[in-house]
Amino acid sequence: MRVDELPEWLPGWCADVLGAEPVGVRFALRSISAVYGLRLAGGRDVVVKARTDDGRAASCVAAQKLLAERGFPCPRPVTPVVGVGALAVHAEQSRPGGDLLRGDAPAVAVRYAAVFARLMAALAEVTVPPPLPNPRWARWDHRDSGLWPAIGFLDERDQRAVPGHVVDTAERARARLLAADLPCVLGHADFEAQNLRWRNGNVWAVHDWDSLAWQPEAALVGAACGTFASASPPTLAPIESSAAFLAAYQELRGRRFTLAEQEIAWAASLWPAVHNARWEALHGDRPVCGEAVRAQAAERLRRANALSAAK
Known part of the structure; x- marks a missing residue:
């Protein structure tokens, strides 16, 4: 340009x-x-x-x-x-330079978890008005009618294109998230590989601060454990890598999540993926997240104690 x-x-x-x-x-x-x-x-x-x-x-x-x-x-x-x-x-x-850290293995997940733990600890010392509404891909807590938050350019498309397994997973994950009774904190809701740069093995820059959110800590960490490996197109990390991310985060923060927080983290790990799977289906894109949701949803929902959706 x-x-x-x-x-x-x-x-x-x-x-x-x-x-x-x-x-x-x-x-x-x-x-x-x-x-x-x-x-x-x-x-x-x-x-x-x-x-x-x-x-x-x-x-x-x-x-x-x-x-x-x-x-x-x-x-x-x-x-x-x-x-x-x-x-x-x-x-x-301007903070140019640095490299992408690619990969979705558990060892890579631990490195990303260390950055997220540092980020969340730093944000815990920051007081600003909650940045609401939350980003649209993280907005499981919306008050709009229906399952999905109101996003006009997506809502106007033929929703019959969205696979049933994506809708079912979204319903179950959201029901578990909405049942949580946890305090909200400030956190980064777009913690993806594409938004970080690294130099000499250390994080050099975290970008995309427009994507701060106001949600329970466990939900923010859970979303990050699912999205950390995403460059382009977005994806869902393997279950064992998400587990490694969650374990490392808790160790580094010095506090083990309660059982309820563990469940919320696993439910939240699915929400960005179902949002992206819906996007893929409505745009006719290759179903990267859609297939990952199909393969992983049952186990993630089991860990979330979300085997059925609220009626």
Whole structure:
């Protein structure tokens, strides 16, 4: 992308908020958020993120800033969230480099669990308004009618394409999650390999802080133990690797989960996968998560004590 191809509002925003206009585009990505890596006049590199303003961004950016200032390996925001029309926009330091850590073996799971334990310990010291609603792929706690959270562009598609085993698994996992009576905490709800970078065996950067959530600790850890190996396309880790992640996390945090928390973790390990399996089916994509759910659901539901759905 060239500078003259940037959104019309962006050069002026950079001049007003950052004190310099962009003279180069290092990268541009668009998913739920639009992310622009920019070289500003004067030579400074920044990353500007813009997303639909749903009320979550200010809390996410505030938490990210506190963690970065305390030495956690993440980009440090250099602006607060600023409204631009219907968008919530902020800029952060560029933190390039590092490599993906690929693989889904138990030993890899333990390395990811160590980062997640460090992340959750750091967030436990952060106080911000809960970033609600939770990200759509983690929103099992929604209050919309029906099984799935209301997501217009998915809901308008033919739901008959979603396999019955995906719907059944989602119903059972969600029923177990909703039956939990656990306090909510702040946590990262998109803990995937694609959002971390490593250098010399150590984590170099954790990205995607737009994806903070407000849910029980066990649910956040459970989701992470299922998603940690995801690069592209997303996947569901093997059961033995999720088990290794959960065991390592508890050891590193110095607290063993109660039986109820163990069950909630296993139920939550399925929710991102069923969300992704639904996405695959509705878009006609290869059923990577769909097949993993088919193969693993029975055992994960057994460990979650979710063998039947609430009626």
